[in-house]
Structures are given as C-alpha cells and as structure tokens.
Amino acid sequence: MQVAKSITVKVSKRINRDKFLSLRNFFNTYQTIARFYYSYILENSLEEKLVSGEITSKDLKNILHQKLYRQIRETFDIGSQTVQEIRDTVVGVINSYAQLVKNGKKASLPKVEEFTVRLNHPRVVSVFEHGKEFDFFFKVKVNGDKRVAVPIECGEMQKQLLKDALNGKYKIGAFQLVKRDGWFYFVIPIKKEVEIKQKYDGVVGVDLGLRYNAVITLLYKNGKITKVEFLKYRKLMHKIRELWYRIDELKSMLPEGQNTSKRIQRLWKRIRRINDWIAHNVSKKVVEVAKENNSMIAMENLKRLYPVKGKNSRKNNRRISNWIRGKVVRYTIYKARWEGIRVKLVNPKNTSRICHLCGAEGFRKDAIFVCKHCEHTYNADFNASVNIGIRATLPNAKGCVNHPVGLIALQSHPF
Template identity: 30%
Template sequence: MTIKSVKQIHTFPDEIQSMMETFKDMVNYCIRIGISENISNLNKFSSLHYKDLSQFNIQSYYKLTAMSQAMGRLAQRKKDMKKGRIVKSPYISKPYLVSCYGFKITGMLLSFPMYHGDKFLVRLDSHTMSQLENAEPRSFVITPDSVSISVRKQVEQIIPENVIGIDRNLRNITISTPNQTVMYKTSKLLSIKENMSHVISSFKRFDVRKKKHFQKRLGNRRARRIQQHLHKISKDIISRAVQSKSMIVLEDIKCIRKLYRKGNGQGTKYRRRLNSWSFYELQRQIQYKAEWEGIPVGFIDPKRTSQLCPICGERLQEDRFHRRKLLCNNCKRSIDRDVVASMNISYKGWSRFCHPRGLLVEAVNGNLENFRPVILQVDGSKLVETRK
C-alpha cells in the first residue's frame, strides 16, 4: 500500500481560519498536559483527558485528531531524547486543521464539517482530480493558503528487467539507461542559489524583524524554484524507468556534508556552494514517485564509481587537457567522469540487486568491448510537462 499527499493552493475565509486557530490551541493544550504528566500514549491520554477538551468549541472529529497529533509529537520527542539528538519544541506556532473523519469527496468538491453540523466545500482543480484517480482518500490537512489530501493505492512492484544508475553532481545529473546515457544540466540551480545569496547579503536595513522577513521570503522563493526544476528531472527519470521496466539505483551519500565542514581547509564560497547542493531533494522526489509507480529503488556504496573503467574494469587516469575526461590505458578510450560514474552505478546495482553473482569487474569485464556510450545532454529547466 503506497501513500502520498496531493497539495492544492486555496484561500479560506475567516470562519475556517478561526477553526485552524482553535485546532492549534487544542493541540498545544494536549502537548502541555502530556509534558507535565509524562504521557505520550494516545489511549492513555484520551481515557484521562478527553473530557477536558470540551472547553474548545469544535467538532469531536478534530478533538480525536488533535490528541493524535500531540501524542505523535511527544513520542517523537521522547525518541530523539533517547538517541541524544537536538530536541526541538513540540509546540505548534502556525494554524492548521487536520482530520481523517467526516470528510467526503464528491465529484470535484471536497466537503468537511464546520460548526453546528455545517459543511464547507472546496473545489478541486484538474491536477488534484487526476491524482485522486484510482486512489483512496485517507485524510486532509488545510492551512491558511493550501489544502492537502492524503491518498493511498495498492501498487504491485514491478520485476525489474534493467537498471538505471543515477550519478548526482553539482552541475549535472547523469543517468545510465539500458539504451543511452542522459545528462541533465543543473547549472541553473547554482545561478539561482548564488543570485539569492548575493541579494540576501545586500540587505542593509538594521531592523532585525524586517531582515528575517526578507530572508524568509527569498529563501522560500529559492526553494520553490529549485524544487520545481528537480521535479521535471525526476518525472522524466521515472517515466524512463516505467517504459524500460527498470529499477533505480543511487549512491548512498547521506554523510557527504561532513566533507565540507568549517575547518576542513576549504574556502567559504566553496563550502557554501557544496552545502547548498540539493542532492537529497532529488532523492526524495525519485523515491516517492518510484514507490507510487511500483519501481524499486536501491542504494550502493559510492566507492570507486568514478575510478574504474566500465568497459574493462581497469583503473582510469585523469586527462591533463580535458579535466572532466578520464582515460583508460587498456581500452584506449576517453570518457566523461560523470558518464563513467553513472554506468558503474548501474553495473553495481545490476550485480547486487538483479544479478547477485560475482564481483563488479567479473560482471563487466569483456562484456562491453564494442560499447560506445550515446550521451544525450538535456537542459533540466526546459523539460516540458505534457498533460492530457
């Protein structure tokens, strides 16, 4: 069973805004009681304090959800404290409303209960309706400017016949498919981040409140632009995987930030550029989209993916005249280092997940004597979404 959320922009009237404020206060009230009495279990809390929520003028549907939200936050807080992590405040600062009871989707209308048994209707757009096809709505979340619907559907995982290896870099994303190698250019993301950093640093007003508001507004705009750019790339990758019945393999680079910490002998601009690299956002989008389509996703060790020849398995040498090229003295061929990495990731994934016999060199050596990679370069910002 696969679950995802569909978000739609929508502005709500003052009456619904007051319900959001009431729900926020109710969740914070439950959190205060849970902290004071050391309760993080929903059944225990509801049996002791459900009657105390009668002071809030809101439907009982939302009281059950508020207790669930509060106990979930306290349970996560307790886990973080046991593991020695930095514990954030569990209290909620922004108004919202969530429930899995009492709502209904009829045609293009979402209805959920208000005060005194009335119903509020939200008209769903065409994109939201397309995502709700063949899916079961489970819950909804509304904020002052959006509505999100959680849906789930039964997905049968495909049996992969091929492997797509993905190499994530600062200026491009390279994938190795069964037929060709595709390189998505992401240099535009660097320019977006650099331009935003210069604009934020040029803010000269001494009002801290105004400065924080300015930084937050530009930071959100930067995040939206980057997310939309990566959305187009991840959507194209998933469509290729569905067409070729391939599983997706990525490098496990979750600890790469440790290489760019302060004091490692690197410049400030270099560390800023590498620490703002959105490698995990692409991974997150690929994972949830692949899960929705039934495509398996695997991770391999990134060790020596850019050092071994994908044709013969020998160690590659750097080209003095072309810094992005790697030369194989055995094959007498020069290949782009990102293409080499994506091909080796694909071969590692094939030998580990689809054909788990022998080493990588044994699986590759001698099988690609006449291979010449066909490299398709794509500007990720110019990928066009087609709608029916």
C-alpha cells in the same frame, strides 16, 4: 509492503468570497480550539505525566474530553467530529514529543504556530467531481455544521490519483487543510500495498553531479546503453547561487550574537523551494525512465561523499549541489517505492575514475573523461552514471573488459 504518498491540491482562486471566508473562519476556529487544548495540557503539566508514564495518550484524550469538550461545544459553533479530531491532533503533537523524551532524545516542547487541520473523510469532507470549470468540489463541514463546496484545481496526475483513490484503488487517510503563503491547499494522504519487483530488464544509472543535476543512462540487459538523458537546470542553479551569496552578504551585516534574520530566512525558504522543485523533477524523470523500461535504479550512496576541498566558490557550489542531491535520492526512493521499483545505493568510489567500457583507470579533463587504456573519451558524468549502473548489477566488475561494443557481459546477468 505498504507505501504512502500524498496528493496536494489547491483551493481555486476563483472561489467566491463567502465560501472563502467560511473556510478561513473554520481554519482559524480550528487553530483557536487547538491552542485551547494545548495550553490546558501545559498549564496542568499533563505532558510531564505523559513522559513519566503516569498517564497514557488515551488517558490524555479522556482528560481533555471531560474537562474541555462541553465548554468548547458551547463556545464554538463547530461539529463534535471536528472537535474530537482537533483534540487528537493536539494529543498527537504532545505524544510525539513525549516519545522523543522517553527515548532519551533531547527535545523541547513544540512551539506550535499552526496545527495541522485534519478533516475526516468522508464525514467532515467529501469529494465531488466537477466536469468543466473546476477539477473537484470538496464539501467541507465548517462552522455551524454548514457544508461548503470548495472548488479545487489540480494537475492531471493529482486528478488521476485522487480519482483512483476514490474508486477504492488506494486507502485514503484524513484530509489536511494547510495554509501556505496566505492561501489554502488540501493534502490527501493515500496508501497502497506494493510488492517490490524482482525481475528487471535493465538498470538506470544516475550520476548526480555539479555540471549536470543528473545524468541518467539506461543499461539494457542486452549490454547496450539504450538511453541517455542530461538534466540541467542552469537558470535555477544560478538563482540559488545568487540567493546564497545574498544570504552571506546579509549575514556579514548582522549585529553580533545574531545569526539570522527574517530576511535571511525568507531567502532560505526560496532556496528550499527551488531545490525541491529541481529534486522533484529529476526524481520524477528517473522513475519514469525506470518504469517505462522495467528497470531498477542505481544511485550513489551519498554518505560516502568525499570531504570538501578547493576554493570557496567551488565549496559553495558543492554544498548547494549536495543538498539537492540528498533530496533527489530521497524523492527517488519514495517515488520508486510507490511503483514497486528497487533503488540500489552504491558506493560511488572511483565511479568517475574508471572507464565504463574497459574498466581501466582514466583521468578527467574538465568535463571529459579520457581512458588511459582504450583511449576512448566520454562525457565524464555519463561515464560515471554507467559505472554506477554496472556497480549495482555486477558489484565486482570494473567496466566490462575487452568488449568495446558494449557491456555484453551484462547479458548473462539476471538483474
């Protein structure tokens, strides 16, 4: 199976002014040319012809080349490789719209504010390692076919991934230059072939809850729970709730017929960012534990979540945490796949109602689970996470009956 991932690195803030201006200029020229292609397509209804099948996307590329290429080269001081890359980017955007319409989906023409700036590696951008001051230099062919060495900063993990990719361990796709909050970043897609492992020594059960963002337990093949981690981002969750309330407040003050505003959207964006950060960190931890212990991962299948009940504030809490939970699951699958680790999504029904030790029913008292049969008490989320792990490996088992020491029954299970 082929798996993909992308590395994001930042243009160093210590870049000198001339270089920064060249890069920005190049970015803007790219956008101008892309919009030029785009409006030509719309003016000549070429997107309709693509939808009806009268022309193919290859035809579209040819038409654009014949009609506009020379004019663009004469107007803008930019390399032919880049001009073709821009044309292909625009055709890509139009083509994915056409495919949607063809498949009967209701789609409207994309309102493109910013096109993805794709840079062919190694023709348009090449990478140089830099020992001390910066992590890398990216030499980018900008306007006038001039090459600018852009200083790059990145984290240790990104650095290693990029080095490995350059050494041929992964396939590298076209680099993307993106602008976020007024600054530039490069996104580098990489790919590799992966075989999902078949044999494991344990299972990492993950409970994604309200009280904790995640409880991670490692159920080892000897039937023992050998690792437990409680992850909680209390301050960030509090921040999200605060932002959420502020959005509600702003919404109630909007004029009739209007359901959002620039300010509200900005707040959403901040929430999204915090969510992303939490989901990224939780999933990273889960995959780390699984990798270190040669274990597969078990999580709840979120489609089977129960309907929302209760008071409004609880409802909101649940909505916020569901949102993050969805992200954690997606990111975990994505990160685990890269490592060749299997993620099994299990039906979460009753995982918080049965005792992980004896399988009998119990009840929750706030954060505590009390078993009616063996009378043990546990942290409720911990109990659920073990049950999720058990369910992934022994789908029909309810706890592990009559074995108070641990889950010995799992010993015989091959995982």
